[in-house]
Each structure stands twice: as structure tokens, then as C-alpha cells.
Amino acid sequence: MLNDIDLIIAGAGPVGCVVAERAATLLNWKVLIVEKRHHIAGNCYDRYHESGVMIHQYGPHYFRTNNEDLLAYLSKFTSWIPGDYFVKSYCRGELFPFPINLNTLSQFYKRELNAEQAEALLEEVREKIEHPANSEEFVLSRVGKELYESFYLGYTLKQWDRHPKDLDPSVCGRIPIRLNKDERYVDHKHQLTPEHGFTRMFEKMIDHPNIHVMLNSDFIEVQKSVQPKKAALYTGPIDTYFEYKLGKLPWRSLEFDFRVTEKEFVQPCVQINYPNEYDYTRSVEIKHVTKQKHQATVVSYEYSKEEGDPYYPVPAKANRELFNKYWELAGKETEEKKVYFAGRLAKYLYMNTDEAIEEALRMFEHIKTNHHD
Numbered sequence: 001m002l003n004d005i006d007l008i009i010a011g012a013g014p015v016g017c018v019v020a021e022r023a024a025t026l027l028n029w030k031v032l033i034v035e036k037r038h039h040i041a042g043n044c045y046d047r048y049h050e051s052g053v054m055i056h057q058y059g060p061h062y063f064r065t066n067n068e069d070l071l072a073y074l075s076k077f078t079s080w081i082p083g084d085y086f087v088k089s090y091c092r093g094e095l096f097p098f099p100i101n102l103n104t105l106s107q108f109y110k111r112e113l114n115a116e117q118a119e120a121l122l123e124e125v126r127e128k129i130e131h132p133a134n135s136e137e138f139v140l141s142r143v144g145k146e147l148y149e150s151f152y153l154g155y156t157l158k159q160w161d162r163h164p165k166d167l168d169p170s171v172c173g174r175i176p177i178r179l180n181k182d183e184r185y186v187d188h189k190h191q192l193t194p195e196h197g198f199t200r201m202f203e204k205m206i207d208h209p210n211i212h213v214m215l216n217s218d219f220i221e222v223q224k225s226v227q228p229k230k231a232a233l234y235t236g237p238i239d240t241y242f243e244y245k246l247g248k249l250p251w252r253s254l255e256f257d258f259r260v261t262e263k264e265f266v267q268p269c270v271q272i273n274y275p276n277e278y279d280y281t282r283s284v285e286i287k288h289v290t291k292q293k294h295q296a297t298v299v300s301y302e303y304s305k306e307e308g309d310p311y312y313p314v315p316a317k318a319n320r321e322l323f324n325k326y327w328e329l330a331g332k333e334t335e336e337k338k339v340y341f342a343g344r345l346a347k348y349l350y351m352n353t354d355e356a357i358e359e360a361l362r363m364f365e366h367i368k369t370n371h372h373d
Helices: 014-026 068-074 102-109 115-125 135-160 198-205 219-225 317-337 353-371
Strands: 007-010 031-034 046-048 054-056 080-082 087-091 094-098 190-194 211-214 231-234 251-261 271-273 282-284 297-305 339-341
Touching: 007 014, 007 219, 014 031, 014 198, 014 211, 014 231, 014 353, 031 219, 046 198, 054 297, 068 353, 087 135, 094 102, 102 115, 115 135, 135 297, 190 198, 231 353, 317 339, 339 353
Parallel strands: 007 031, 007 231, 031 211, 087 271, 231 339
Antiparallel strands: 046 054, 080 190, 087 094, 251 297, 271 282, 282 297
16 A cells, blocks of 8 residues: 555644545545554543553643534544533632632632622733733733732743743633633533543544554655655644754643542542642543543643653744744745645644644645645
8 A cells, every 4th residue: 555645644643634534535545644653643642541540641632612513523433422621720728710710709809709890800900001912911911910920920930931921922811711600611612522532533533444554653754665646744843844954943841640549539620720839730630521430530740841742832932933934944845745734733833622623624625625636
């Protein structure tokens, strides 16, 4: 089969799997996926821990979407269960609902507040910054100094090893402030998780006679001996593809400490953030989401670090400028060699799972338009 490939794809994460499935199913293309890790599903990879408890190996994935077409597409490969995505933040010896909502404000200020009172309170405490230039100014302009220092400052310093004033407003801007009692982590209409896990969903997606997967393999090396008839898709770090010729793009990485406890549950919810105490940023007990019945549980303690697998692009002006230079090179590579670039690593963007899959579906249409006879 390796001598008869229409499309070669670097990476068996969500983007690679989706494009492979669409090309194999709709175009009858022969597709080769080259994956450097020992497994598919990218950072969505989940597995059974030695204790028998399912874990999310690379941090929690909370699937959510408002896109009905996307949900219908993925439902071909999985059944769903409700995703109970509730997060609390540990502050002043208490667990507060997070993101900040009416219950958080009432608990923090030790008085019952309705929506109008909470809005007036935030208007009183917030700093009047019309055009926030960074994450610190953005949060101060919404909730003021006390809430900023309690819930945002320490967490951001740990997560990014940078002060919020050195990060784009978008870093903290993704987190909503709610003037109701909705304690869910996200607002989307559909908040679900694959009933048998993300890995199983992607396994079913690429279980196709036209798709061949090479694990533990280097795309650049494989590409030297495999010439696809149609195109190539690269979903890895863009600076790696170009051998760092313009310099390295900085990423934040993560380290996980999985701890087993012989109890059904340890935490009251799936995730607890620690903005001020401890070296870890958060603890995750994914059993709250998977609904697995097991006498033991596993809690993952997450540490942010500078080196390691790339997880989060560092959103700062200089990094965006460097990426833009690489993106120009990528455009030439597409034009001259039919190599396309998609996904969070290739585009130096933070993407939720639903956003990555939507991007994959758009990329497939683009490749189909340009290369399908």
C-alpha cells in the first residue's frame, strides 16, 4: 500500500484522523497516517490506568459544541453520555465555583447577591480600563483587584511562568464571568463525552480499509520514501517542519502525577484549580466525567513547565510575529509541494477539541476542492 498513497498525514490526532476518514470514505483515497507516538488520538488519548480506572493521559478533555452538524458527524463513531464539567477553585481555604458566577461572588463577599447587585458590585470594584492591552488589565477591568489576585494572578504565573501583564488579553479572556448561578465550566448547548472514551471514537473513525497507520514513526523520514499522488497534510509543530530555521516557537508543556486512591471519589467535581497554594495548577478526577463504576479512583495533579511536549502556545506579540513568518513559508510549501498545514500545533493556536475537528472538516473540503478529480 505504501507505494499507492493518495494522501499522507503527519499526526494521528483529531485533525489527522478526521481528514483521513473523510478522504478514505468520500473520495476513496488511500491514506497513510504517520504518528510519532505509540498511539492515536493525540492529546485526546485516554486509557485504562494500571488500577483499572480510565484516565485522560494528557489532561482533561471536555467536549462541547453548539454545532449540530459536528455532533451528527462524530455520532457515527460514538455514543455519548452527559459531560459533567464542573470546576472549583481553591482559595482562602475554601472551594469556590469557577468560572466566577453569582454563587462565587456571594460566597467570596459573604453576602447573598442577585444579578443586579452583583453587576453593581463588579462595576464598583473593577478598574476603569477602556482598552485592556494584556491579561492583567483585562481581568482588572472586569472584576477588580481582589478577585484578580485571588483567582487569576497566581494561576497564570504558575501556568505560563509569565506575569499576566506579559500575556495577550485572550489568555484570561476565554474565561467567562456569569451573573447567574450556572456553575458549569462552559456555556455550550451540547456538553458530552464519548461513552467509551475518545481513543475508541478515533479508532472507529480510522477503521477503514483505505487507511494505514504507522505509529512510532517520523513523518519527515517517511515522507522521503512515500510520494502521495494527491497531497500531504502536516499537523505537527510548524517550526519543527521547517527545522527551526527562523527560531523556535515557545510552548508551555505539562507534567502529570497520577495518584490512585481506594475510594470511589476524592473530589467533589472533576477539576479543582489551585491559583495560590501548591506547585501544581490543578487536580483532575476524570471519573466524574467518564461515569465509570470502579471501587478506586485516580486523580491527576498537573504541573506546568517550559520543556516537553507542546501543549499551549504562548500568546505574546513576538511569538505571533515569528509564527506569521513560518506561516508564509507554509503557504509556499502548499503552493509548491502540495503540503497543507492544520491543527493547533501547525497553526500555533489553542484549540478545543470541537474547534480542531471543525478545522479538520474545513481542511478536508479545501484539499478535496484542489485535488479531487
